[in-house]
Amino acid sequence: MIVDERMVTFINSLETENSEILETIEKEALETFVPIIRKEMQSFMKVLLAIQKPLNILEVGTAVGFSALLMSEYAPEECRITTIEKYEKRIPIAKENFRRAGKEDKITLLEGDALEILKGLEEKYDFIFMDAAKAQYINYMPEVIRLLEKGGVLVSDNVLQDGDIIESRFAVERRNRTIHSRMREYLYRLKHEEQLLTSIIPLGDGVAISTKK
Ligand SMILES: C[S@@+](CC[C@H](N)C(=O)[O-])C[C@H]1O[C@@H](n2cnc3c(N)ncnc32)[C@H](O)[C@@H]1O
Helix, strand or coil: CCCCHHHHHHHHHCCCCCCHHHHHHHHHHHHCCCCCCCHHHHHHHHHHHHHHCCCEEEEECCCCCHHHHHHHHHCCCCCEEEEEECCCCHHHHHHHHHHHCCCCCCEEEEECCHHHHHHHCCCCEEEEEECCCHHHHHHHHHHHHHHEEEEEEEEEECCCHHHHHHCCHHHCCHHHHHHHHHHHHHHHHHHHCCCEEEEEECCCCCEEEEEEC
16 A cells, blocks of 8 residues: 555545445455455546546456446546456456446447557547556557547556555565566656656556646
8 A cells, every 4th residue: 555544544434425336336346356446546537537528438457347337427428438358257247237337338348458459449539547457558558649639638547556666676576577667667658758748646556647738
């Protein structure tokens, strides 16, 4: 945890309930150890969506569809969401969750490897949520910039690696070193890419919010 645990508990204690369907799907996801966006990230996303009012959202990393459903509830009624997932076991659960929420006509799930799918997309998006394999963010970046509209918002989740990001490469467990160096490179590129303006926020597991100039 990168923020003091008591502070997170305090902030989360102020949260109001989500809709019944979101509460149910969140509970089911947590019970089955499916990683979904944390409470503090949920309210951050709700505010961003209320400000940006996106009409075409792209999500990389559906899991069981929790964040796609949350975004669908807090984006304008006419907003369409495209979400990408490659894990076969999660795909039918996500589809069933979209059906349970009555959102099948608003959310399209693209099945397969995110990089391959991103390369084939042509539409522009005014909000992109990056929440898949952290080591791949750097590879998704050129495609994501290409697909993001000017004035669009890119949200990249889990960018501070539970605090490991500030440690030297050698202080990080060997199995996490590749992610560590790729995530550092990704954050550097987000901050130095001419087309983007980015802020890195120590919220949840770290979030980077960028806009395309
Ligand atoms: C953190 S979870 C997404 C959680 C979801 N956004 C939510 O908050 O409800 C990340 C998901 O990305 C998927 N993923 C990882 N690598 C991927 C890839 N290369 N292509 C497509 N999906 C991928 C994983 O299978 C996993 O379900």
